[in-house]
Amino acid sequence: MDDQSDNLFLIGFMGVGKSTVAQALCRDRGAVLVEMDQVIADQQDMEIPDIFGEYGENYFRKLETDLLLELKKKTGQVVSCGGGVVLREKNIEIMKSCGQVVLLTAGARTVYDRVKSNKNRPLLNNEMSVDHIKDLMRERRDLYWDAADIAVSTEGKSVHEIVSEISRKLENH
Ligand code: S3P
Secondary structure: OOOOOOEEEEEOOOOOOHHHHHHHHHHHHOOEEEEHHHHHHHHHOOOHHHHHHHHOHHHHHHHHHHHHHHHOOOOOEEEEOOOOHHHOHHHHHHHHHHEEEEEEEOOHHHHHHHHOOOOOOHHHHOOOOHHHHHHHHHHHHHHHHHHOOEEEEOOOOOHHHHHHHHHHHHHHO
């Protein structure tokens, strides 16, 4: 990475492309990839919808904060965050204290097309529709934009273009 003391945290709504872009950024920068949902699922030995179903959303949110506190101890990571990581102010504080926050965006229709056949997202499983996605996006919009150091739209761009845009914007930030 340009600055080894920095971690990069990719935030944004479900389905904007955080995981794919994080993988490409890692290859580009020789960084360590952290997929938060995957780490939490591995630690709990449970799938994300089962954690929500059995222990509730608040419990999952606490696991996210606990994991961020662990990540804060390390450098050179590209972290693909769960879409709801911005819901806790403490999470934003932790990310900002040990790295830069990159917001990825996409329109509700694009997100819907990307996530509609996936059953791994408890907040969408009961109501998979463009309108519901729009509502959730609206609720979170300010949180995402306030937390972000830079923002990049993933609409209609290749992963390579997105990675280049992120690198360029980080350099100028
Ligand atoms: C969530 C997003 C999911 C996952 C959980 C909750 C959210 O991650 O953490 O289902 O609240 O937006 P992705 O953004 O990787 O789908």
